[in-house]
Amino acid sequence: MLATILIPAHNEAAVIGQTLMHLACSANPGEFRVIVIANACTDATASRARSVMPTAHVLETEVAGKCHALNLGFMLADRNKPVICLDADLVITSESLVALVAAMEDGQKQAACGQMDVCAAGASSVVRAYYKGWRTNPYFDCGKFGGVFALAPEIAIQLFPLPLITADDEYVRRHVGKDRIAFVSDSRFVARAPKALNSLIQVRRRSLRGAREVSKMGLQSPERGSSVAVLGRLIRQPKHALSIGVYACVNAWVRLSMRSSVFAAGHWERDMTSRVGG
Template sequence: MEGSGADGGAVATVLVPAHDEAAVIGRCLRVLLEDVPPGRLKVLVVSNGSSDGTVAVARRAAAEFGHAVEALELAQAGKIGALRAGLAAVDVWPVIVLDADCELPAATARALADALATDVPTVASARLTVAAGASSALVRRFYRVWTSLPYVREGMVGSGVFALNEPGWRRLGDLPDVTNDDGWVRRSFAPHERVLVPEPFVAHAARTTRALVSRRARIVNGNRELAVRLGAEDGPTNAGGLRGSVRSGQVGLVDAAAFLLVTAASRCVAAVRRVRGDRRWGTDLTSRVAA
């Protein structure tokens, strides 16, 4: 990975918030670091409430390629707390926030860093590729539709990766206690301050329909929470995007029906959680297999 860091130093920080991610964080860091000369990326793992040796696994994986890992170990589990602590500790900008269960190649990390080489407050993300080969047929159909939607193809920030330059971090300020951190970050920037680079990263799909519905229910409630705080968001809806994808032949009717079924089930589960006051994160363990 070439870069413009002073005297061959780090060109960006990769911040990995991690709660009990020993099964997957090694894979995450191997993909990131295998083509990067030591010292060109600063890796900061913020372990929050972990009890499975997450930091030790991360350090072993990075050491395979001559890299070191800096770690913050927080007693309290919680992604927002991990992000707050990690972002406050960053001293090499830009910062790429990477979920431990995703895979970000070095070329994509460099593209994100290049996109953020500006004094304008900017948030960047990369092209999402969903690994669903081990998932059920219904899950695969859902993701065929979801990845065709305009929001995912053109305006998404997050789903495993987002990046900020230092002016962007100052714009963001201290993250509030929200469920949908990606949505809060995205909505902190105007459309012209968001960059989507064409280089890819990989996120792993839930393997079962039940796990997918649980994950999507969390997103539904997270989006409702943002709407209460920030107001309704302008832009294309999923329904409009779905109609466009069906009309264009990009997705078939069976896939569209699967998408609608999962969406309806997710909204029902989300409603039940709201009635119960259930705000648990509910990590999807089906996509976190040993790697």
Template sequence: MISIVVPAHNESSVIGRTLNQWIADPASDGISAVVVCNGCTDDTAMVARTFGPTVEVVETEIASKTHALNLGDQISGTFPRFYVDADIVISADAIRALAKRLERGDVLAVAPMADIDLAGCSWLIRKYYDIRARLPSSREGIGGSGVYALSEAGRRRFGPFPDVVADDTFVRLQFKPSERATLPDVVSKVFPPRTVPQLIAVRTRAHRGTFELARRFPELSTNNGESNNRSLVTLLAEPRLWLGLMIYCSINFVARRRATRSARDGAPRWQRDETSRAVPSADSAK
């Protein structure tokens, strides 16, 4: 039995789109999901419950993703175990392919590649993601695809999820590069911010999460993969990419500065993009 934990905070506009991929597909036999509605003030729980007994819905007043992940772990008793963001799309076939990769036993954590859906995004966002697609970090599924799966042995690598911003990066760094795998032929659809201000907010959160992990868990840095820096320098050799490089570097420069300042000032850690959730997809209804 494949178990899936879905932390969801005010995701009523997109949770149906996510769950529909597994529950309505004949290939979803043997897949169960726990949707943990954390601090929701909308109809996320009600929408999730329309999918019947295959989806167990848990509600908590604590608006915390890591708290939701821990609650989901307490309820999900089987492996492999998937952790899936409520706003992404991944098919039942993709879930099964990832589970099959774990069955080989040579890796403890797997993830799909991120298929970035740029529909409705500004040209600046498109330029940013064009550069991102050329960097090593884009080939790391744990931390960019909204999905990761752990074997039972992989889940024993750490205890309860700590209260951190970057839970996916925390999980990725539990494993050496040889112990984790991203399957290039298996994808999840990710809906990025549609405007530059929202992208900066999301990148600010990502940088702050990285700073937090470096401060609290410095020993995990040994499991980092290939850095983007060398690839960025290499891309400078292609003049046609200069505009995109300027946009990419500028957005991350601003985000890093804001992350540093917000960490120092004690500003709220979680900055969520709403532009990718504002207009539900046509397939969001069950």
């Protein structure tokens, strides 16, 4: 066994089958220990996971929360092997996961991430333009640490149990540190874009709120001046002016809307438009 895969899932019956099917069809027998943690589900997430991947350990808890689910799953993980955290609505093959594990084998890196491809099929023109501009952010030149990432056993033991926060991936990324994270360009995964602008705004608000929460814990982001870098790329590549403009306007609106909004503790803004049967 190469690693343990933790898949927290809250009402993901429509998409978790596709996620697990890609793993089941591409992985060798016994290559991964797959643990699905169905948390506070009111749909058939757990039964769907069991039917698609009978070899997976499927845990069920009435407590909602991604970090709580990851902590439960880690209790069944092999502490001597890497741990991979994988969102239930992503598509990735075992080959890409193996590449993440291999990037940490020499002991120089304690975490690994790959490249995210966004499937915007069926999304509005504004959403499609946003993600074209999104790709110009220099942050993504070193991959996307979120959705799926791998941790070496020694750092996983230090991090778990995770604090009960919104942005588990951002907390882990900042805790590990940029210099200890391997970017594996050959490891790619697919995320579905929100179909509508209002859903995109909800996703971006949750992401920003989560990042701010981590900052308040004293873990500051290593990136500085990304807006200026995006503007620089706009000057060098004027053909992307429209998409970068949409990207900048949406982000500005998200920040502005958060100033005038009051969010309840534990509030989870979620995109449902991309959660359709795969």
